[in-house]
Amino acid sequence: MLELPNRQMPHSTDAEQAILGAMLLDEKVCEDVKLKLQPDDFYHHRHRIIYETMLILLDQNIGVDVTTVTAYLQDHKRIAEIGGVEYILTIYESVATTAHTEHYVEIVLEKSISRLIINRAQSLIEQGYDPETSTQDLIDTAEQQFSGLARLNQGSDFKQIDNVIIDFIKNVERLSQSTGEVTGLTTGFTALDNMTSGLQNNDLIIVAARPAMGKTAFALNIAQNVAKLNHVNVAIFSLEMGADQLVSRLVSAEGRIEAHRLKTGNLEGADWRSLKIATDVLSNLGIYIDDTPGIRVGELRAKCRQLHQQKGLGLVMIDYLQLLSGSKANGGNRQQEVSEISRMLKEMARELKIPVIALSQLSRQVENREDKRPMMSDLRESGSIEQDADIVTFLYREDYYKKDPELNDNIVEVIFAKHRSGAVGTVKLAFRKEISRFENLVNVPESAHIPDV
The missing domain is CATH 3.40.50.300 (P-loop containing nucleotide triphosphate hydrolases)
Known part of the structure; x- marks a missing residue:
């Protein structure tokens, strides 16, 4: 990940810890978080490792808690990378409630997108200095790199059919008021x-x-x-x-x-x-x-x-x-x-x-x-x-x-x-x-x- 001189990439250590702590505290939170965040959305390397471990355990139908996460990291000789058992306990003990987890997820996702924009922009800057890169190629690259970013902030969740039907009926009523078949x-x-x-x-x-x-x-x-x-x-x-x-x-x-x-x-x-x-x-x-x-x-x-x-x-x-x-x-x-x-x-x-x-x-x-x-x-x-x-x-x-x-x-x-x-x-x-x-x-x-x- 690119770091600009004397400037840290956008991130929130507290929000990342709060999410991981909530997942350790209440397994019901895990599935909701899993749908919205990828490991790369975490800024800190050790947080990415912990989150990846949790996803692996979930895929294997193993409960996520302090004991199972610690055991997996020890078995795969990665416990030292995240700061030892003590750090897992620190995260766990720092969370008293899971009530605000959704808000913390939004914060982490927003910071992740900001980092992505910065990295892509920096890549474009480097290409701009390349004498073999034409202006049109640069514009095309920018279009491809940034056209889909807006959608990253607007996850498409399931739509319950009754809500879709309400919109459908409104549309049919609107069409019925128009003249002709067009x-x-x-x-x-x-x-x-x-x-x-x-x-x-x-x-x-x-x-x-x-x-x-x-x-x-x-x-x-x-x-x-x-x-x-x-x-x-x-x-x-x-x-x-x-x-x-x-x-x-x-x-x-x-x-x-x-x-x-x-x-x-x-x-x-x-x-x-x-x-x-x-x-x-x-x-x-x-x-x-x-x-x-x-x-x-x-x-x-x-x-x-x-x-x-x-x-x-x-x-x-x-x-x-x-x-x-x-x-x-x-x-x-x-x-x-x-x-x-x-x-x-x-x-x-x-x-x-x-x-x-x-x-x-x-x-x-x-x-x-x-x-x-x-x-x-x-x-x-x-x-x-x-x-x-x-x-x-x-x-x-x-x-x-x-x-x-x-x-x-x-x-x-x-x-x-x-x-x-x-x-x-x-x-x-x-x-x-x-x-x-x-x-x-x-x-x-x-x-x-x-x-x-």
């Missing part, structure tokens, strides 16, 4: 909302497709609709396109302006009016765009946490997962890196209590099958993604593969291959590629040639 964030797509009841908090949602299926347009439309219809802030991380290209797609979809006209500036009279209306609408939405290429997942999470704290955050969309970078701790193993990325995205969804949408690539093996509809096995580095995701959807356009002039086009199948809290199946939407816009089938104009379904 209990999460509405996407603006009726069939999609019927399948999911809206985008739910804590969910990691994967949208995967082969190129040209429209997955980026689909996710952008959802992000745009969520911001507009639910009045929440949305963060978009665009690792493939710059912010200007992404905004061009948003304007095209919102104003129903053909993308090539925006790209060339060849707008007609009605287009200018549509451009003005679309930009006015988008300017008033809480959409935040980050187009940092190759952003590390730790940095992404830190940015989302900051936005959530400062302005509030309702949804995160990432285009796309395979372009994210993990930490260097994976030693160049891409599969481990993707596992880390998907795990951290799921943790972020739970921490911020928001849905997170991540786009994903599919492997080329789709093209080798007669039926081109994607399957779970087509996900790139699929194992961890499939495990961490709450929803996995695939996009499929039959007209892309079947060059048949008789085949009505513009239909996209949204295939729910995994749905942790609901049904799997397929819903259909219209895709107007020229304006980067998905629409409900019933709302598509006749010129789009959408068949009756």
Whole structure:
């Protein structure tokens, strides 16, 4: 353990002695303490040895008292390390009651976390002086080292079912007062909302497709609709396109302006009016765009946490997962890196209590099958993604593969291959590629040639 010059690490000798003394005095205390403290939480070496001995005795169903602890330490020739039998007696005799043991446990745990923070901070300082350590690596290390510390102070105890049921009933009553079937964030797509009841908090949602299926347009439309219809802030991380290209797609979809006209500036009279209306609408939405290429997942999470704290955050969309970078701790193993990325995205969804949408690539093996509809096995580095995701959807356009002039086009199948809290199946939407816009089938104009379904 690191000690700073002329300064002792935070600790409480009295609290540590009081806990050990209470365990020697009353065996009933032992199980409660065992659930909350580890040997390393004790600052003093001899206290760690005594506590480790008590845990061993408990595991062997041997009662914990002065006699059994002393005998074990003597048998294993460790009695001298803790100051002899006299020290065990001193601890035992210093405790008159076990009434305040829980408070002493909180003190010891708090001091232990303080020491952990100091040690990790000192380690970061040492890395900072290393000329071979980049600033980004330092930031990633800090994110990993400190992101979970808050949870150490909030142990998750058993929840008695009657208390959980009370909260459950309150939630059902709240949902019953809402109109319609949508209990999460509405996407603006009726069939999609019927399948999911809206985008739910804590969910990691994967949208995967082969190129040209429209997955980026689909996710952008959802992000745009969520911001507009639910009045929440949305963060978009665009690792493939710059912010200007992404905004061009948003304007095209919102104003129903053909993308090539925006790209060339060849707008007609009605287009200018549509451009003005679309930009006015988008300017008033809480959409935040980050187009940092190759952003590390730790940095992404830190940015989302900051936005959530400062302005509030309702949804995160990432285009796309395979372009994210993990930490260097994976030693160049891409599969481990993707596992880390998907795990951290799921943790972020739970921490911020928001849905997170991540786009994903599919492997080329789709093209080798007669039926081109994607399957779970087509996900790139699929194992961890499939495990961490709450929803996995695939996009499929039959007209892309079947060059048949008789085949009505513009239909996209949204295939729910995994749905942790609901049904799997397929819903259909219209895709107007020229304006980067998905629409409900019933709302598509006749010129789009959408068949009756």
